Amino acid sequence: MTDWNGKPYHSLDFHLKETFGKKVYKLALDGGMTCPNRDGTLGTGGCIFCSEGGSGDFAASRRPSVREQIEDAKEKLAKKLGDRDVSYIAYFQSYTNTYAPLFYLEELFSSALDCPEVAALSIATRPDCLPEDVLGLLTRLNRRKPVWVELGLQTIHPETARFIRRGYPLETFSDAFRRLKAAGIPVIVHVILGLPGETREMMLETVKFLGDLGIDGIKLQLLHVLSGTDLGELYLREPFPVMALEEYLDLVIDCIALLPPEVVIHRITGDGPKRLLIAPLWSANKRLVLNSLTRRLKERGVYQGCARVKER
Numbered sequence: 001m002t003d004w005n006g007k008p009y010h011s012l013d014f015h016l017k018e019t020f021g022k023k024v025y026k027l028a029l030d031g032g033m034t035c036p037n038r039d040g041t042l043g044t045g046g047c048i049f050c051s052e053g054g055s056g057d058f059a060a061s062r063r064p065s066v067r068e069q070i071e072d073a074k075e076k077l078a079k080k081l082g083d084r085d086v087s088y089i090a091y092f093q094s095y096t097n098t099y100a101p102l103f104y105l106e107e108l109f110s111s112a113l114d115c116p117e118v119a120a121l122s123i124a125t126r127p128d129c130l131p132e133d134v135l136g137l138l139t140r141l142n143r144r145k146p147v148w149v150e151l152g153l154q155t156i157h158p159e160t161a162r163f164i165r166r167g168y169p170l171e172t173f174s175d176a177f178r179r180l181k182a183a184g185i186p187v188i189v190h191v192i193l194g195l196p197g198e199t200r201e202m203m204l205e206t207v208k209f210l211g212d213l214g215i216d217g218i219k220l221q222l223l224h225v226l227s228g229t230d231l232g233e234l235y236l237r238e239p240f241p242v243m244a245l246e247e248y249l250d251l252v253i254d255c256i257a258l259l260p261p262e263v264v265i266h267r268i269t270g271d272g273p274k275r276l277l278i279a280p281l282w283s284a285n286k287r288l289v290l291n292s293l294t295r296r297l298k299e300r301g302v303y304q305g306c307a308r309v310k311e312r
């Protein structure tokens, strides 16, 4: 069994300490972009679960300068951290952060990388918004400091993708993934567990597919039904089953067992805004979820990749 500093899975915390040799914090920034699934290019309603904030409800409010946002976020963190030596990841989280002209992206990302304390860039985007010139820019920036790309796939199943109005087929994801990897850029994939109509087997198929593909990192996100979203309206009109805590824990443990040991697990629960949460309400208690997960992993003797060891 591989041990990631006492944890039975390859956590982001462990990965950051190994890579940068110190504590690294993410600063959620707003690049001022929109999304083709919202601005009318592909659709106007967005993905069915997406809130007004473009799935980045914790990002700093819109400001003209990324440097100001970084300084502001650092100041807030400094109150907690004192004068500890830390670094930051500039995280462009809300909306589609490669959906802008090249000159705009170059200015935005370069000014974030120019900050001496920024150790890396993490860019959340859609796989259908990565044209060659943007990929070229990311490749150049990746030579200065590490650049990661986060792709919101959510599921490999076409019927669910249609239901959530994702707006692109799995082939588009696979193609973007292949081009990013060929350019040497690590890819982190977002998956939502608990989407309506998906069985436990379907969710595990998505995770297995990604593990086999060779992704660098994964965010396992429990489905949050949020007010102000179309999914929230649907739930209030015709409530559909949402996951119970125990069910979610067992599913996440099976996902961990399926993932190859080298895949970094960036998230194993949700991070939605409590003020908007309609269901499942237990997910608001993140500490309870994480503590219960650690306990249950130990009880079941599961570690990352153990299902693959058994398969061999």
Ligand code: SF4
Residues within 6 Å of the ligand: 035, 036, 037, 038, 045, 046, 047, 050, 051, 054, 055, 094, 095, 096, 126, 152
């Ligand atoms: S791609 Fe992202 S920002 Fe765009 S609608 Fe979907 S979740 Fe929201």
